[in-house]
Amino acid sequence: MLVTWVCVYVPERPEEQSVADRHLEIEQKYDAAADFVLPNLDGLPGVAALGEPEVHELHATYFDTPDLRLAANRITLRRRRGGTDAGWHLKMPAGPDSKQELRAPLGRPLVVPARLAGLVAVHTRGAELSPVATLETRRTVVRLLAADGAELAEVADDLVTGRGLDAEPQRWREVEVELGSGPPELLKAAGKRLRKSGAKRAKSSSKLGRLLGDAVVPSASAAARSAARSRIAAATCNGKAPAITTGEVVMAYLAEQVEAIVNFDPKARLGEHDAVHKMRVAVRRTRSALRSYRPVLDTGRTVPLGPELRWLAQELGEVRDREVLRMRFQGAPEFLLDDLEKQERSAYRRLDASLKEPRYFALLDALDALIADPPLAAAAGKKARKELPGLVTRAWDRMAEEYASIKTAADPDVARHETRKEAKRVRYAAELAVPVLGVAAKRVVKEATRIQSVLGGYQDGVIAMEHLAAAAKRTRVPAEAFTLGVMYGKEQCAAETSRDRLATTWSQTLGPSF
Template sequence: MAERHLEIEQKYDAAADFVLPELDGLPGVASAGEPEVHELHASYFDTADLRLAAHGITLRRRRGGTDAGWHLKMPAGTDSKQEMRAPLGRPLVVPARLAGLVAAYTRGAELRPVATLETRRTVVRLLAADGAELAEVADDLVTGCGPDAEPERWREIEVELKGGTPELLKAAGKRLRKVGAKKGKSSSKLGRLLGEAVVPAQAAAARAAARSRIAAATSNGKGPGITTGEVVLAYLAEQVEAIATYDPKARLEEEDAVHKMRVAVRRTRSALRSYRPVLDAERTVPLGPELRWLAAVLGEVRDLEVLRMRFAEAPAFVVEDLEKREKAAYRRMNASLREPRYFKLLDELDRLILDPPLAGAADRKARKELPLLVTRAWDRMAKDYASIKSADDPDVARHETRKAAKRARYAAELAVPVLGVAAKRVVKDAKRIQEVLGGYQDGVIAMEHLGTAAKRTKVPAEAFALGVLYGKEQCEALAARDHLSTTWSQTLGPSF
């Protein structure tokens, strides 16, 4: 497992004759340590077309200093990056763990050296009264060499928080600017070196533009001018971006990351189904099976994760078995996320935003068309719900109703920016139906697992504990099932 931590820093450009000011007296700072000088050599890796740099990601192998090794930095918010580290290893072989974390961006393309940086770094540590390190100020003299370019030299100052507060970061920047430093031109040394060679990712730019268009139009009261196609594309753009964002988090097994990535996949698939009149089926229908496959890949991990949390107080052998199966499921998931099939799906999703296959309903006014499409999704759910009483297998009908409730929820969720409160109410009602049915379904799955576990144990105390858990799950499942009709009677349905 690669070492990781959250890096919070700000960069400033400085002239050659810049003099670092006194740094004590800043919020919480009692003293500044003696300057430490390090000679750093870094090789940066990217694809030939600089895909990582286009997304603000840097991958380097650095020698010298106190943190020699491989460093992968990915954006994590304003002035923040999630940094993963790995040992130095071999000079030209990117550690597999780090390469996997950027696979959603490289998509099988080779990672190779694209630039080198030589840095003479002078570090001053800002200390609290008890000696704890609050921040690190690095004065860097940099010589960079990119592909087919003359060496470039510059000076920059980095202020990185360690144990200090955001107020300290702000005050340090103010003091640096007061003596001549300027806010950095780029958030990374590599970005500054490569400059115009880095072309912003087209798909990411298209996603941002789609969201901005809807946000600006609705906030300025111009909602009536928005087309249905624009609203659908903005929603899809948000989900496609979420898939890429949660990909590395899921690989790192961050809490709830697999769940959120899976939800984004389901929302995408649901939107393509509910809004078929808006998008050309020739392009969108083939995406359905691929999105279903990806949801299943993520679902294996998520289902085991839910069971593990649900059975936290179960006998040790049950918990240990679930933990072992969950780890194996993560390995299978990571293998699937390295497949060309996954990369092709990501390419197609990007193309969906860059070159949208708009159909007839796309040009219609959103305020008129969206109510019809949301109502259609709700009516499908209502039809499935009505079938439960007469179904040969009510559990199958309940499962279909749950899936239809999700589709109705997501269809209304997409329409919220334009339809406002009325769509929010549909989201709330559909979610309530989904959750009641989900409670029943989760209980049924839990009982099946407990029944299997009971057959494997020969210890009476363990069998008794499993029986108690089974009874609890059965009661909760039946209560959820019986509560469905009450919940349904409390829903209002669409009223646009």
């Protein structure tokens, strides 16, 4: 199992996070019988010596909501005493075989550090975090060393006693092999030797998961998301896409976007690279799908979601706009970058506050309900192969109307901005249809993306010019004003170039052809 560790000591803002340790951990777990004897580990690839066995007594209390929402999402939050890393540990999935761990000092026994609690708020949504299990572990560690003393791997032999709420204690033994600086072959060879001695690959990826067992039940929304993905994947892989209904395709896409919002929430709170952008895109895709595919869904339930999704996108957008400007102005004078960084920090603080609001949690609940109990309308039952082309074409026609209005609009920039938004909707509508319509839908995605990119280049230039003009009004240093003026001129030239490319780009598009 690959585990990425990121240890954060309760920072106040994303940019203040003190990363004490960050490394990619490669680990495999094995179940072992009570009488299992750890085999001789000499002779493994690269191993020149074995460290003296070290024994640690570990006591961990695990926290979750009463209905085990964290465990249902493969998240563990614990307070552990003993060993070399005592403190609060939060582990969150970061991929099929990876986890991100964040740590905080021991603090108070029953008070979850606010920062860690915030990182799982997308799941808890205001529900209280309290102890749900304890684990007592007697751990014997043997380090596998290279000739120069470097730690190639660590083998931990654990005797575990676990107690869940209102349950009898469970006792078991397991062995973990964690790769250090050694090669992957060492992990494989160590595992082979353990299996020959009677150990078996662990059925559960965590001790808590093994302890709680069937008490952990996926949410209705999570189950529905999984079912929707499986249905589309099975149909497209087996060449049965024509049998898929429009409702199934739309709900699978929406399920994917809702899952992305949930997954990127903690990353956005941490200020991880591009996380805010990706979360915002998922929000926009959701809102766009609800609009483009209105005939498929009951508008009585979907229309109220529009303003809430727009609000969330705006909250994320405030941070994203500052991120884009900061990246755009790389190499700019320090005074300008300092100003942008201050604005970005303020925007992150406001975003963090918004992601703790009941309004946000209510939106998440509504999206879960949408996936768990789809509000399907009459068109949902029609075959996707026949219904999707018309819906994608309709989105394209709306974009074409906005584009045509640029020449006659009182404010062409407003019309360009509206055209860009419609281009995004076309792109997302076509993305949704790709599993069924294939190459034809991919071409629409490509063409809509080109139009969006050209208009985006113009829009980004305009925003940059506005920011530079505002910064120029605040400075009293002639050299700074001159520099800002030069930068403004470059942005204006780039924006006008993008604007002038629009007609050529549009003339090269063919539009939907299904």
